[in-house]
Each structure stands twice: as C-alpha cells, then as structure tokens.
Amino acid sequence: MRNPLSDKVVEIKPSGIRKFFDIVSEMKDAISLGVGEPDFDTPWHIRDEGIYALERGKTFYTSNAGLMELRQEIAAYLKRRIQTEYDPKSEILITVGGSEAIDLALRAMINPGDEVLIPQPSYVSYLPCAVLADAVPVVIDLKEENQFRLTKAELLSHITPKSKILVLPFPNNPTGAIMEQRDLEEIAQVVIDHDLFVISDEIYAELSYKEEHVSIASLPGMKERTVLINGFSKAYAMTGWRLGYACAPKLIMEQMTKIHQFAIMCAPTNSQYAAVEALRNGDEDVAMMRESYNQRRRYLLHRFQEMGLQCFEPYGAFYVFPCIKEFGMTSEEFATRFLQEEKVAVVPGTAFGDCGEGFLRISYAYSLENLKVALGRLERFIEKLRNEKN
Amino acid sequence: MREKILMFIEKNSRIDLKELAVMLGVDEVMVANELEIMEQEGIICGYHTMIDWSKTSTEKVTALIEVRVTPQRGQGFDNVAERIYKYPEVQSVYLISGGFDLMVILEGKTLRQVSQFVSDKLSTLEPVLSTATHFILKKYKEHGTVLCTGESDERMLVTP
Structure with missing residues (x-):
C-alpha cells in the first residue's frame, strides 16, 4: 500500500497542549487551572433564544456568509465598540468560531513561500494553519520585559522581502498581554511602510481591564490591510456554540467566503440566532463577567506577590503567565511535577511557542473558591521546591 | 465603589x-x-444566611398571603402594615400594585399554625377586607440562588 498521508500534515507537530491533556486525563481527582474557556454558562436569555430558534424550526442552512440580521448586528457592534464601519453585505463573514476565520484568512491571502509573521507565545493554531496554507511561518519571540507586547523593533528585525502577513494576537492567549493605542500606532506604521497585511485576532477584545480595547483596524489606513477576527466564545461564554466572525475588505472577503462556502457551507444556524440576541441584549452580561474576571485577576496577582512568584501584570484575556525560571526546571517539568504532587493542572508556556519556556499559563476562568484551593497548593509546591534547592 | x-x-x-x-x-x-x-446609613441592613430548610429535619411551612385592606385616613396602608409586620412569624410585608394591597410572607411550623394566624390574627384586623393564602410547595430559587440542582464543571481539564 502506498503512504496514504500528506507529508505536509505529518510534519506538523501535534499541539503541546494535547500532550499535556493526555497526562491530565489519566489523573482522576485533579483540579485544573488549565482551561481556555469561560467558567460562566452562556447567559440564559441567549440560550433561550437558541432554544426558541429550534422550536420555530430554524434548522436549515443560512446563506454562506451568515444571517444578514446577525451581520448587521455585528456591524453595529463594531461601529459602537471600535468606531470602524463594515458593510454587512460584503465585508462580514460568520464563521465556525474564530479558529475557522484564522484558517480562511491565511488560505485566502497566501501564495506558496510567502512569509507570515507570528508573535509567540500565542494561540496554538496560527503556525500550523500558516504551514497548511503553504506559507513560511516566521516566529517573533515576545519578551517579558516588554510585557509580551510586540515592539516596532522586534517586528522590523523579522521583515524580509517575502513578508506578507502579520498575525496580531491581542489581548493574548496565553500571556494576557494587550496592545494599547500607541503600541498599535507604531506597528501600523511599519505595516504600511512595508506593505504588509494584518490578521488581528481580537477574540478576547471584551476582556480588557486597563482601557477599552483598541483595534488596529480602527487606525488610519489600516482597515483595508486588516482581517479582523472576533467571536462569541469568550465575551459571551459561548465556546461550544462554535461561532465567530471575520471582517475584511471586500477584495479579501470574497475569497475567504469562497473557501468557507466549499469547506463549511455556513456556521450553525441555531448559534447564529442566539448570537443575534447576545449582541442585542448582552452588554450587561459581558460587563458583569469582565468585572468578575478582573477581580480574580487582581486576586491572583496579589497571591503571586505573597508567594514571591514573579509575574508581569497582564491586562487582558483570562490568563496570567508567571515566570518559574528561579526553580531551574523546564515549564513541562514544573507542570508535570505540580500535577503529580499537588494534582493541579496548569499549561506549560512552551505549548504556545518555544519562547514560552520558563513560564506557565494559569487561567482564572474559575470561581474564587477553586482559585483559592489551587493557589494554596501552588504555594505549598513552590515552597517545597525552594527548600529542595537550599 | x-x-x-x-x-x-x-x-x-x-x-x-x-x-x-x-x-x-x-x-x-x-x-x-x-x-x-x-x-x-441603613444601606446594609444585615448579614443573613441562606438556608434550604427542606434539607434539614426542621419542619417549616411558608405561605404567601394576599391581603386586601381599606386604607385609613391620614395613614394609608402604613398603620395596618405595621400591625402585621410586628408579628415575628411574618417574614416580609410588601405594599403592591394590582388586585390586592399587601403581600405577606409568613413562616410557620405547620399548616395549622399558619392558618390559625390568618384566621385569628390577620382576618380580624379591622381594615382587612379579605385574605387569600398560598402555601409554598417547593422552592426552586431564592435570592438569586437555585436550590434544587447541583452543578458541576463540565469543561475539559485542559484546553488551548
């Protein structure tokens, strides 16, 4: 029999998180700080709308781009939140989660050999999706001393004549880093000067704790160079509904829609109806959840301080990214021992890129009670490690 | 703040x-x-504990009583409301809009105790025109807290 597999796919490394997941799932009574999704249930009025849509028999395909009603609500939302206007007819596409939008954007814009600039640590799928689209991924290692923001100098030093796309993953999973307006302005200038395009993954936009989230698409000259990606998973606690969207200039969107049409057809109809309700009447839920995450964020940072665990202050998403270099072990060793000895799951920073070495991703999408128990165990564990060293 | x-x-x-x-x-x-x-300033009026008494061996009966009253000159409903809320077994008294005037929430040990209160104490108040008593059979949710289900974390332990 011939080899049935694609070399390109075989060569892609499986997600580092997957590996850790397998270890965790063998432990029965482990508690976790390892999830990348909200602990809140989807607000009931949104779920109710989903149920109602089913009752009314809304069980058929929608148009490829998604319900016009939903695209109009998204356009209104973006106008109100990031002061940027998108045409619901030609510039907005409803996707199966933000992840599909990442894949579509890369596939629609890449020619073989084009370079995609990917800042890391970042979400696990940019790099493999770029490889699948025949791009050459160019990783930019972000640094703790810059609070894991992307700087102009870092970007400039990775640009070559083949550079085409910059992936901009802020607020960031796993570091919790954000980019403020002045940071983005510097990046936008480089992007324009070097005729690049941006895929801006803003799935955590609503979870910004310092100032209102700023989108690079809202800066002068950037809308026509940006594919903006957002969705309902994080802001409205709707991960399982699998619903996201992309906004892009018509030229790009036409090609993205083509791939979506052939590969996906349309996003889940039921979820789309629920999402209309989320955008119309969900602002208060989002504010309530944001406040709650922010309280836990402060609590976590305070506890790290008490333990003497070094951690920069993140202002976005629901992750903190403490540094564990003082213990002289790799992130994976630390996470594995922590799991075995204290039965708490955290994700090694290396799951999000090699430069995540020496860090852990700790999620605060947990109730305060859970956080307290888990942090108590963390404290005990690092005291033990410090004693071992002395 | x-x-x-x-x-x-x-x-x-x-x-x-x-x-x-x-x-x-x-x-x-x-x-x-x-x-x-x-x-x-009386903004915080107390720190109470929410108890699901149905899970204990203590017997409790809760009734919602609709009361229609004749308002009194110069005092409206306040005087009669006060005469009702002074009873310690009365948990809450609200003046409400609609088909009746006062909503009284009463807690007692037995059905008999509650009905005795209604017939002996409440109905005999001069301004009270009529009462309608509803007994609570099951509490699903109280003060924003769902009482009847235990929820668990359905999420996988580690996700990207």
Missing part, C-alpha cells in the same frame, strides 16, 4: 475584607470604612 462592594457582598457576605479589597483593587481600610458607613 460602593456599588461594587454591595454587589459582591450581596452574593457573599462572608468574604474576607482583605481579599475583597485586593479584588476591587482598593485599600482594605477603605472597604472597612465604607461597610461601616453603609451599615450606619
């Missing part, structure tokens, strides 16, 4: 003050002061 403190302690009044201050990003002394002032 007051609103944030209130919103938090309304759900969890046993929170450690230091932790609350950390979570709100303010000084502990400030939180303590605010709480004291709000207690003095």
Whole structure:
C-alpha cells in the first residue's frame, strides 16, 4: 500500500497542549487551572433564544456568509465598540468560531513561500494553519520585559522581502498581554511602510481591564490591510456554540467566503440566532463577567506577590503567565511535577511557542473558591521546591 | 465603589475584607470604612444566611398571603402594615400594585399554625377586607440562588 498521508500534515507537530491533556486525563481527582474557556454558562436569555430558534424550526442552512440580521448586528457592534464601519453585505463573514476565520484568512491571502509573521507565545493554531496554507511561518519571540507586547523593533528585525502577513494576537492567549493605542500606532506604521497585511485576532477584545480595547483596524489606513477576527466564545461564554466572525475588505472577503462556502457551507444556524440576541441584549452580561474576571485577576496577582512568584501584570484575556525560571526546571517539568504532587493542572508556556519556556499559563476562568484551593497548593509546591534547592 | 462592594457582598457576605479589597483593587481600610458607613446609613441592613430548610429535619411551612385592606385616613396602608409586620412569624410585608394591597410572607411550623394566624390574627384586623393564602410547595430559587440542582464543571481539564 502506498503512504496514504500528506507529508505536509505529518510534519506538523501535534499541539503541546494535547500532550499535556493526555497526562491530565489519566489523573482522576485533579483540579485544573488549565482551561481556555469561560467558567460562566452562556447567559440564559441567549440560550433561550437558541432554544426558541429550534422550536420555530430554524434548522436549515443560512446563506454562506451568515444571517444578514446577525451581520448587521455585528456591524453595529463594531461601529459602537471600535468606531470602524463594515458593510454587512460584503465585508462580514460568520464563521465556525474564530479558529475557522484564522484558517480562511491565511488560505485566502497566501501564495506558496510567502512569509507570515507570528508573535509567540500565542494561540496554538496560527503556525500550523500558516504551514497548511503553504506559507513560511516566521516566529517573533515576545519578551517579558516588554510585557509580551510586540515592539516596532522586534517586528522590523523579522521583515524580509517575502513578508506578507502579520498575525496580531491581542489581548493574548496565553500571556494576557494587550496592545494599547500607541503600541498599535507604531506597528501600523511599519505595516504600511512595508506593505504588509494584518490578521488581528481580537477574540478576547471584551476582556480588557486597563482601557477599552483598541483595534488596529480602527487606525488610519489600516482597515483595508486588516482581517479582523472576533467571536462569541469568550465575551459571551459561548465556546461550544462554535461561532465567530471575520471582517475584511471586500477584495479579501470574497475569497475567504469562497473557501468557507466549499469547506463549511455556513456556521450553525441555531448559534447564529442566539448570537443575534447576545449582541442585542448582552452588554450587561459581558460587563458583569469582565468585572468578575478582573477581580480574580487582581486576586491572583496579589497571591503571586505573597508567594514571591514573579509575574508581569497582564491586562487582558483570562490568563496570567508567571515566570518559574528561579526553580531551574523546564515549564513541562514544573507542570508535570505540580500535577503529580499537588494534582493541579496548569499549561506549560512552551505549548504556545518555544519562547514560552520558563513560564506557565494559569487561567482564572474559575470561581474564587477553586482559585483559592489551587493557589494554596501552588504555594505549598513552590515552597517545597525552594527548600529542595537550599 | 460602593456599588461594587454591595454587589459582591450581596452574593457573599462572608468574604474576607482583605481579599475583597485586593479584588476591587482598593485599600482594605477603605472597604472597612465604607461597610461601616453603609451599615450606619441603613444601606446594609444585615448579614443573613441562606438556608434550604427542606434539607434539614426542621419542619417549616411558608405561605404567601394576599391581603386586601381599606386604607385609613391620614395613614394609608402604613398603620395596618405595621400591625402585621410586628408579628415575628411574618417574614416580609410588601405594599403592591394590582388586585390586592399587601403581600405577606409568613413562616410557620405547620399548616395549622399558619392558618390559625390568618384566621385569628390577620382576618380580624379591622381594615382587612379579605385574605387569600398560598402555601409554598417547593422552592426552586431564592435570592438569586437555585436550590434544587447541583452543578458541576463540565469543561475539559485542559484546553488551548
């Protein structure tokens, strides 16, 4: 029999998180700080709308781009939140989660050999999706001393004549880093000067704790160079509904829609109806959840301080990214021992890129009670490690 | 800040003050002061415990009683409301709009005790025109807390 597999796919490394997941799932009574999704249930009025849509028999395909009603609500939302206007007819596409939008954007814009600039640590799928689209991924290692923001100098030093796309993953999973307006302005200038395009993954936009989230698409000259990606998973606690969207200039969107049409057809109809309700009447839920995450964020940072665990202050998403270099072990060793000895799951920073070495991703999408128990165990564990060293 | 403190302690009044201050990003002394002032001003009226009595061996019966009354000159409903709420077994009294005037929530040990209160005490008040008593059969949700289900974390332990 011939080899049935694609070399390109075989060569892609499986997600580092997957590996850790397998270890965790063998432990029965482990508690976790390892999830990348909200602990809140989807607000009931949104779920109710989903149920109602089913009752009314809304069980058929929608148009490829998604319900016009939903695209109009998204356009209104973006106008109100990031002061940027998108045409619901030609510039907005409803996707199966933000992840599909990442894949579509890369596939629609890449020619073989084009370079995609990917800042890391970042979400696990940019790099493999770029490889699948025949791009050459160019990783930019972000640094703790810059609070894991992307700087102009870092970007400039990775640009070559083949550079085409910059992936901009802020607020960031796993570091919790954000980019403020002045940071983005510097990046936008480089992007324009070097005729690049941006895929801006803003799935955590609503979870910004310092100032209102700023989108690079809202800066002068950037809308026509940006594919903006957002969705309902994080802001409205709707991960399982699998619903996201992309906004892009018509030229790009036409090609993205083509791939979506052939590969996906349309996003889940039921979820789309629920999402209309989320955008119309969900602002208060989002504010309530944001406040709650922010309280836990402060609590976590305070506890790290008490333990003497070094951690920069993140202002976005629901992750903190403490540094564990003082213990002289790799992130994976630390996470594995922590799991075995204290039965708490955290994700090694290396799951999000090699430069995540020496860090852990700790999620605060947990109730305060859970956080307290888990942090108590963390404290005990690092005291033990410090004693071992002395 | 007051609103944030209130919103938090309304759900969890046993929170450690230091932790609350950390979570709100303010000084502990400030939180303590605010709480004291709000207690003095009567904004915070008490720190109660929510109990699902049906899970204990203590028998309790709760009734919602609709009361129609004749308002009195110069006092409206206040005087009759006061005469009702002074009874310790009365949990709540509300003046409400609609088909009747006062909603009285009463807690007793037995059905008999509650009906005795209604027939002996409540109905005999001069301004009271009529009453309608509804007994609570099952409490699903109280003060924003669902009483009848235990929820567990359905999420996978590690996700990207």
